[in-house]
Amino acid sequence: MLQLIRGFKDILPGEVELWQHIENQARALFHDFGYREIRVPLLEKTELFARGIGEDTDIVEKEMYTFADRKGEMITLRPEATASIVRAYIQHRFHAVDPVQKFFTIGPMFRRERPQKGRYRQFYQINAEALGIAEPMIDVQLIHLLVRLLQRLKVADATPHINSLGCPVCRPAFREALLAFIAERRDALCADCQRRSTRNPMRVLDCKVPGCREAMADAPAIIDHLCPACAVHFAMVREKLERLGITYHLDKRLVRGLDYYTRTTFEIHTAALGAQSAVAGGGRYDGLIELLGGPPTPGVGFAVGFDRLAEIVALQQNDFSRPPRLFIAALGPAAQTVAFEWQMALAEAGLHVEMDYAGHSLKAQMKRADRLGAALVLIVGDNEMKTGEAMLRDMATREQTPVALDRLVETLRQRLANL
RNA sequence: GUGGAUGUAGCUCAGCUGGCAGAGCACCGGGUUGUGGCCCCGGUUGUCGUGGGUUCAAGUCCCAUCAUCCACCCCA
Numbered sequence: 001m002l003q004l005i006r007g008f009k010d011i012l013p014g015e016v017e018l019w020q021h022i023e024n025q026a027r028a029l030f031h032d033f034g035y036r037e038i039r040v041p042l043l044e045k046t047e048l049f050a051r052g053i054g055e056d057t058d059i060v061e062k063e064m065y066t067f068a069d070r071k072g073e074m075i076t077l078r079p080e081a082t083a084s085i086v087r088a089y090i091q092h093r094f095h096a097v098d099p100v101q102k103f104f105t106i107g108p109m110f111r112r113e114r115p116q117k118g119r120y121r122q123f124y125q126i127n128a129e130a131l132g133i134a135e136p137m138i139d140v141q142l143i144h145l146l147v148r149l150l151q152r153l154k155v156a157d158a159t160p161h162i163n164s165l166g167c168p169v170c171r172p173a174f175r176e177a178l179l180a181f182i183a184e185r186r187d188a189l190c191a192d193c194q195r196r197s198t199r200n201p202m203r204v205l206d207c208k209v210p211g212c213r214e215a216m217a218d219a220p221a222i223i224d225h226l227c228p229a230c231a232v233h234f235a236m237v238r239e240k241l242e243r244l245g246i247t248y249h250l251d252k253r254l255v256r257g258l259d260y261y262t263r264t265t266f267e268i269h270t271a272a273l274g275a276q277s278a279v280a281g282g283g284r285y286d287g288l289i290e291l292l293g294g295p296p297t298p299g300v301g302f303a304v305g306f307d308r309l310a311e312i313v314a315l316q317q318n319d320f321s322r323p324p325r326l327f328i329a330a331l332g333p334a335a336q337t338v339a340f341e342w343q344m345a346l347a348e349a350g351l352h353v354e355m356d357y358a359g360h361s362l363k364a365q366m367k368r369a370d371r372l373g374a375a376l377v378l379i380v381g382d383n384e385m386k387t388g389e390a391m392l393r394d395m396a397t398r399e400q401t402p403v404a405l406d407r408l409v410e411t412l413r414q415r416l417a418n419l
Numbered sequence: 420g421u422g423g424a425u426g427u428a429g430c431u432c433a434g435c436u437g438g439c440a441g442a443g444c445a446c447c448g449g450g451u452u453g454u455g456g457c458c459c460c461g462g463u464u465g466u467c468g469u470g471g472g473u474u475c476a477a478g479u480c481c482c483a484u485c486a487u488c489c490a491c492c493c494c495a
Binding site: 080360 | 448451456487492
């Protein structure tokens, strides 16, 4: 049997409704906050991600779907959306018209990781990006947006964890302090951290190995080494969060896996999915636009893990089925012929109507109507064709009333409106 | 990339020291010649993940491989 590719999955009818529900909530929220949808390609030149995300990151080093196309150009299935959105911002010269742009996008991303719960090779993200705004207000707006979205989706425990990663001004000094600290207790760290300590020392801070946690307990924190500008920025983010009544955890060990992040950084975790606990994350990336060839422009954004979010939402709310309003049980070829035409006419009038196409017994058709969850069943056979009145059965009350066939649409609309 | 567990009907799973491939649910039909849910009766559904090996005989034992799940790792 031909099967789908490892780490990929089908989203089947029944589950799709849940995805649509989440999308609808996100779109409505983004619309109200002035975020406009942007759709960028799934394929980009490899260079965009190599430069944007960082050559040394795990994503670029070993997780991207990168290949040569037929002319030998190196292209990559996008592992995230921010780099593409920033590329579009620069390419279409948004900064020249109005540097302030707020975008959102929803779509698939690709990373070749080992599949696991809530982790697929084609996975979906909801992204929001605010470009051209340096003020801490917009950091807070994005965190607020994230919290509101999760509230609307009835996700409990959606408390954001926040931190500041500083900027190119304050990070070197912190890096020195951290390296010095790590050097003193290198032997106590796990093998991974010993390797990390030279390449990406910030990662040692959020290692989960108990020995490392212990050794790093008193490690210097980034927020104690912020330059005055970053310190003020972060203080304002915290103050505004508090004024909005958004509870948050200050997590001095929170770091990011992508090189472009600066200043405010945030994540939302949940216990619902085991180890794949991060359901959303984001932060400020003030250097990225310039790095990708645009003018110096601040930026901040987040990504929500759609697959993970859908699994969490499904835990409390998983029935999004939309049963037909009416089932037409037709008996005999003559009735079936008119039923077929009614179904189309009623659909045209905005009513979801189902019928049986195979000419099963009335009993079988009633069973099917029940299983589909139809509120009403219209029973039409030779008798009804002669008298011009069909029987309309209310499945909940079992009451049956005659309905004139020539006034069918109006009667049904009335009856269904009252349900 | 590393470690562990699991693959048998559409779904959930049973199948002992190797001996005729099963149950429940679902689906189809009947009990009721034109009336659903509950009940009763009957029926359909299989590359036992795949490929090799051992054996008179393999769902069962061995090897390989693929996939899924869990954890590490990484991240959303």
